[in-house]
Amino acid sequence: MSAADSHETDAKTQARSAGLHYVDRSMPGITRRRAGRGFALYAPDGSHIVDPVIIARIRRLAIPPAYRNVWICPDPKGHLQAVGEDARGRLQYRYHPLWQGVRDEGKFGHMLVFGEKLPLLRERVDQDLRRHRLDRERVLAAIARLMERTMARIGNDRYAKENRSYGLTTLRHRHATVHGRHLTLDFRAKHGIEQHLELDDPRLARVVSRLEDLPGQRLFQYVDAEGVQPVRYESQGEEAAC
Template sequence: MRVTRRWNSLAAITFLGNRHVETTVKRGYEDYAEELGLKLVDPADFTLIRTPFKKGFRYKRIDGKPLSPKDEARIVALVIPPAWTDVRCCGSAKGHIQAVGQDVLGRRQYIYHPKWENVRNSMKTNRLLAFGKALPRIRKRVMRDMRSKPTSGKPLAALAIKLIDQKAFRAGHEKYAKDGGRGIASLKSTDLKIDGNTASFVFAGKSKKTNEITIKDPSAVKRLRLLKRRGRLFQYKDENRWRKLHAGKLNEYLREISGSKVSAKDFRTFHGSARALAFLAGIEAQSESARKRAVAAAMRHVSEFLRNTPAVTRSSYVHPLIIESFNAGELGGALLRSPHRKGLSGPETGLMRLLEGER
């Protein structure tokens, strides 16, 4: 079941239990949940918990009473990752959120009811469409702001966004840097080597995985050479004080130049989806096994660019409509046809056409 157009206006607002939802929007979601036979729930009200037991876990009510066999079977079927802590589960099989917990990095994670994934996929579609429409404006403004030396905030942010756009760097939030994982904003001069017109980055990224990235863009390399004199690459002087270019500042800059509520992470999702589409479009896979092999190869291809595992790439960075359309034989090479949209590549244009309903 696809989400109908009347939900598109709600795409920017999601209900994850611990986020504020405007009353009118929440009422709309409640109506849609009712159509699906579900109900909106707040994880703060969950009364089923997971506790260590022998070599595994067991589930019980917060008052210590055991679960019914039916509830226990339902929760076990969710396959909640064993590494999650502070796991709580919904007491109802009809809750739009079925379980919450914290991953190894302390981030709140959710397992949704399968029917609710339709709503979330609609949100992904609208977010990518908004980003794709804003991307030409972003690129044009980045080129303009990069004309100045990266000694102040905006030219420095422009350089960072250009590198994110080209090579899918993560933004580099400080909380991950403290755990040894860096992104563009938290890179150090020791992470960068420059040889002629080539800049090479080697650093520990998310989950401390080694990232090796090569930059050959002359304008970017020229500016990176200036930054290498500093201990931390992306910092600038303001009123005689050195200030770090935090990931939050990058996102503020993006929102300012795009006029949209976009973030640095949207680049990774947009590029991951566009690359997957370009890989799969036009492939004629007649059997189910051939389609599975093609999708697996596409995820490996995209994961190399994003520096993720294929599983994470598929679940977080490739829009499900791409794989769905491919498996249905609807991902034709015509999506990549010329002319391409101004400011977008062929694969990016194809992605926009697909998300807008073209085949």
């Protein structure tokens, strides 16, 4: 069995455990078409949807009007509820709330494995924090150190854009203050919780101080042959850039 097949089998098992059906957008779905100021919805067989229950479910998905080629799952218990293309042509996903919950439980299992490897990871982080260049490895080491010391969420661009809530990879320069070996982070996290984090870590403070000198608003960026690059984590697209 390939890695892709194994991943799909695990996902189907997780969906069943949450009382959901594992689906993909290759199956016939609900589509939408512009109608006046809003959209008309059409079932996979082409019939116009007027059922208020179906319409209410789709409205709760809060699919932005600007999304193109929108596919909506006809099954209210589908683990994946909608997919659309944003203005940049990137696929954006809307999942069932129960799927998000079961995936979070799965992450806990991964954390147990992570705990077994923690000593080696700490050694690698220490080594990378000593690097001279502000490259990808050094910046990721700084994020890893922060995650371990603060237990802060990793963050993703969608929450930062839509909710003005931040995680480590989406922090802005204004969220960080460095005084010598001391680093302070003040930001609004998920669910609007205000975070005030203080750390006494000279290597970490040194990295963040240099990051503050880079152009742009994002705090965690790295420098490679092509210039300054942001560190991103996109959970909705099932893709991790870091």
